[in-house]
Amino acid sequence: MKKIVRTFCLVFPLLSFIHCEKETEGVRISQAVLFEVTYTNQAWGKQQKGFLIDRSGNIQVFQNPSRWNWAEPNKGLTVSEVQENMEQTTPMGEPISAVVLQTYASKINALDAEHFSKRTNRGNDQGSRQYYAYRYDAEKQMYWPILLQETGDWETKNTDAAAEELTTWLMSVEKELK
Secondary structure (H helix, E strand, C coil), rough: HHHHHHHHHHHHHHHHHHHHHHCCCCCCHHCEEEEEEEEEEEEEEEEEEEEEECCCCCCEEEEEECCCCCCCCCCCHHEEEEEEECCCCCCCCCCHHHHHHHHHHCCCCCCCCCEEECCECCCCCCCCEEEEEEEEECCCCCCEEEEEEEEEEEEEECCHHHHHHHHHHHHHHHHCCC
């Protein structure tokens, strides 16, 4: 009996550690950028501003960068393109707590990137605000942007429940930056 208890006491903590490692593996640890919010408007001169959220929870803002690698779902971004974008940002505000970041980052891999509301025209000269989550493919060293929502001249939203939750959260982060 003592042998069983001793074995259990040695093995159980190891199993708990392995399980926890799997939960934190992937999104938060392996990729540099998790989320992006971008506003662009070409109506009265070029405007581009927004922010990235990195794996440490830092909010990295940008405004009219000289060169930007655009998030395009069918093209993706290489690691070096993401790094180039990061080099044109400035940290702002307090980092997002690790617990909050992990809560939202853990939803990325399960996002449905296929189902959207009908894209509708809402006006002109409003610009475009896009909310993205990035899915990282370590094997291909590529970041795949998943559009969560677009507002402005044209509107559409990802109908996945997790996408809606992420969009609401990103909007609250955006509001805190203003």
